[in-house]
Amino acid sequence: MTQSQQTAPNTLFDKVWDAHVVRSVAGGPDVFFIDRHFIHEVTSPVAFLGLETRGVGVLFPERTFATADHNTPTINQHLPVSDALSANQLDALERNSKKHSISHWGLGHHKNGIVHVVGPENGITQPGMTIVCGDSHTSTHGAFGAIAFGIGTSEVEMVLASQCIMQPKPKKMRITIDGTLQKGVLAKDAILYVIAQISASGATGYFVEYAGEVFENMSMEGRMTVCNMSIEMGARGGMIAPDETTFAYLEGREYSPKGQAWDKALQYWKTLKTDQGAVFDLEYHYHAADIEPQITYGTNPGMGTGISKHIPNASDVLDGGASYAKSLNYMGFAENDQIIGKAVDFVFLGSCTNGRIEDFRAFASIVKGRKKAAHVTAWLVPGSHIVEEQIKAEGILDVLTESGFALRQPGCSACLAMNDDKVPAGKYAVSTSNRNFEGRQGPGARTLLASPLVAAAAAVMGVVTDPRELM
Amino acid sequence: MAYDKFNILTSAAVPLPLENVDTDQIIPARFLKATERKNFGDNLFRDWRYHPDGTPKTDFVLNNPLYTAQTPPRKILVGGRNFGSGSSREHAAWAVYDYGFRCVVSSFFADIFKNNSINVGILPVQVSAGFLDQIFEAIHADPDAALEVSLPDQTITILATGAQEKFDINVYKKDNLTNGYDDIDYLRAMKAEIGAFAERSLY
Numbered sequence: 107m108t109q110s111q112q113t114a115p116n117t118l119f120d121k122v123w124d125a126h127v128v129r130s131v132a133g134g135p136d137v138f139f140i141d142r143h144f145i146h147e148v149t150s151p152v153a154f155l156g157l158e159t160r161g162v163g164v165l166f167p168e169r170t171f172a173t174a175d176h177n178t179p180t181i182n183q184h185l186p187v188s189d190a191l192s193a194n195q196l197d198a199l200e201r202n203s204k205k206h207s208i209s210h211w212g213l214g215h216h217k218n219g220i221v222h223v224v225g226p227e228n229g230i231t232q233p234g235m236t237i238v239c240g241d242s243h244t245s246t247h248g249a250f251g252a253i254a255f256g257i258g259t260s261e262v263e264m265v266l267a268s269q270c271i272m273q274p275k276p277k278k279m280r281i282t283i284d285g286t287l288q289k290g291v292l293a294k295d296a297i298l299y300v301i302a303q304i305s306a307s308g309a310t311g312y313f314v315e316y317a318g319e320v321f322e323n324m325s326m327e328g329r330m331t332v333c334n335m336s337i338e339m340g341a342r343g344g345m346i347a348p349d350e351t352t353f354a355y356l357e358g359r360e361y362s363p364k365g366q367a368w369d370k371a372l373q374y375w376k377t378l379k380t381d382q383g384a385v386f387d388l389e390y391h392y393h394a395a396d397i398e399p400q401i402t403y404g405t406n407p408g409m410g411t412g413i414s415k416h417i418p419n420a421s422d423v424l425d426g427g428a429s430y431a432k433s434l435n436y437m438g439f440a441e442n443d444q445i446i447g448k449a450v451d452f453v454f455l456g457s458c459t460n461g462r463i464e465d466f467r468a469f470a471s472i473v474k475g476r477k478k479a480a481h482v483t484a485w486l487v488p489g490s491h492i493v494e495e496q497i498k499a500e501g502i503l504d505v506l507t508e509s510g511f512a513l514r515q516p517g518c519s520a521c522l523a524m525n526d527d528k529v530p531a532g533k534y535a536v537s538t539s540n541r542n543f544e545g546r547q548g549p550g551a552r553t554l555l556a557s558p559l560v561a562a563a564a565a566v567m568g569v570v571t572d573p574r575e576l577m
Numbered sequence: 578m579a580y581d582k583f584n585i586l587t588s589a590a591v592p593l594p595l596e597n598v599d600t601d602q603i604i605p606a607r608f609l610k611a612t613e614r615k616n617f618g619d620n621l622f623r624d625w626r627y628h629p630d631g632t633p634k635t636d637f638v639l640n641n642p643l644y645t646a647q648t649p650p651r652k653i654l655v656g657g658r659n660f661g662s663g664s665s666r667e668h669a670a671w672a673v674y675d676y677g678f679r680c681v682v683s684s685f686f687a688d689i690f691k692n693n694s695i696n697v698g699i700l701p702v703q704v705s706a707g708f709l710d711q712i713f714e715a716i717h718a719d720p721d722a723a724l725e726v727s728l729p730d731q732t733i734t735i736l737a738t739g740a741q742e743k744f745d746i747n748v749y750k751k752d753n754l755t756n757g758y759d760d761i762d763y764l765r766a767m768k769a770e771i772g773a774f775a776e777r778s779l780y
């Protein structure tokens with residue numbers, strides 16, 4: 107490397123990526139080293155079977171962490187899991203973890219929870235790391251300045267066998283939002299707004315860096331919400347440069363470095379930012395003042411708009427063809443409908459997007475002193491036991507109970523409805539999760555994605571309501 | 578898992594001219610409970626393909642004998658833009674492969690689906706929007722219109738019209754598909770190099 111190359115301005119993404127290339131294959135992908143690997147019960151069993159067929163072991167078991175979440179019940183977790191297939195997957199995860207000496211936080215373990223909630227809250231996720239998991243929302247961990255992305259089961263097998271995967275380097279995109287988010291506008295609204303601008307495929311082939319005042323002023327919880335949904339615009343992942351907020355969050359967590367190791371890590375982490383003048387393949391700029399609370403009206407996360415708006419006409423949107431009509435038809439909506447006042451049957455607060463303590467605080471701030479609408483079924487599902495404990499410790503549970511809400515036990519729950527938490531066909535759910543695909547929350551279910559504030563407003567008013575009117 | 582090597586594929590196609598077909602449609606989450614890779618093809622596009630009681634939805638393309646009555650079954654699926662978006666579930670690629678498809682054509686693929694496809698032995702062929710329209714038109718004119726996909730030449734041809742387009746695939750992945758290899762074979766051979774790298778790692 108020549109001197110001039112060494113000093114050329116570099117992006118955060120390049121710094122972390124380049125530090126993990128074991129070998130570049132001529133004309134092909136990079137052999138990319140993975141620092142931390144999360145596994146769960148749904149996408150790992152076939153990978154372990156593959157290892158067995160090859161007669162290969164796990165190369166670095168201490169770099170893999172297992173947690174059960176996708177398929178777990180959210181009530182009566184102390185009882186045996188009644189669904190035989192789910193129980194079988196949970197057993198397989200436990201068996202495989204034990205056999206290969208992998209740390210396993212199964213159902214009932216006090217650290218159990220959604221993989222993308224428990225990784226960060228225990229300090230396993232750190233700046234500058236590479237992190238993968240057989241789950242597309244692995245992008246969540248990018249909030250810490252890590253390169254984190256979802257992989258398929260063949261790749262899970264690869265990482266178990268070799269701690270590496272074969273990856274071509276994606277292109278780089280930067281999304282900057284200046285200004286200060288307005289009252290009632292949360293991280294979820296910021297990212298739903300961006301996806302609505304760029305579309306559900308607008309960032310395919312890119313890795314995104316989020317920059318600007320809005321993200322600098324955001325909590326770690328908010329940053330995780332944003333990075334979580336990077337995949338919903340097609341991006342491989344998203345990241346935010348680590349700063350004092352990041353370091354303060356990590357200090358003292360179980361797996362965070364301690365003592366001298368902490369000082370050394372901190373020194374390195376402080377270099378993890380995009381240099382002045384570094385070049386991105388694509389840049390977008392937005393202003394916080396333009397963002398109001400958001401909600402989706404269609405069947406992909408790009409079909410969203412400000413809550414006070416009407417459903418756009420097909421001629422005014424990017425994907426306005428046959429798919430648009432099919433989508434509105436599925437939702438039972440029409441062009442130009444007003445969104446405020448739409449019927450709501452279910453409310454879901456939870457998932458790796460909005461199942462953290464801040465989300466429960468926001469929800470409680472609206473429902474406090476009000477009552478749950480009688481016809482609404484509300485599922486409030488913390489992302490982990492640690493979040494659950496905090497909800498109780500802060501007195502949030504009392505507020506919720508007084509307003510007629512109950513708390514369930516941690517897991518993915520209605521985010522993908524693999525367990526019993528399914529929204530019935532034709533019913534409307536205002537959901538804080540990340541996907542509104544057809545049938546995602548149960549066959550025929552109709553999902554409106556929104557922030558915890560919008561979800562809370564819907565839960566107490568019984569129809570889609572602008573939360574700013576209740577603040 | 579071993580898959581059939583890919584060379585030149587000539588087949589009529591099954592058209593699915595919808596945009597943003599996500600992996601929750603390709604295989605709904607409730608079919609992900611298996612611990613083995615078996616029979617995923619049966620549930621490919623389950624909720625578009627069957628009513629809740631299990632009877633086929635006659636208006637869905639996989640239930641249209643025009644495209645599905647042939648033996649051997651068609652090996653090419655042609656989808657709209659942004660095919661395979663959403664969840665990283667490789668089960669979606671397994672379902673496509675196990676149903677019998679070896680090649681999916683679209684004007685745009687979601688990243689993870691594309692990766693997963695190649696890893697399980699499906700060739701994703703990305704064509705221009707214009708060429709995709711030509712393919713749909715050819716199938717519309719003649720449901721039996723054949724396509725030829727040549728991996729060695731990286732071309733796709735509409736045989737009826739002779740229209741042809743090149744497609745991209747990286748050399749390494751091409752080599753894998755041609756020979757039926759996978760990445761793990763390659764990575765296992767690098768064990769010492771990876772071990773040395775891990776030693777130097779900060780984490």
Ligand code: SF4
Pocket residue numbers: 175176220221222241243457458459517518521522539540
């Ligand atoms: S909460 Fe939803 S998106 Fe997150 S890991 Fe679970 S299933 Fe995936």
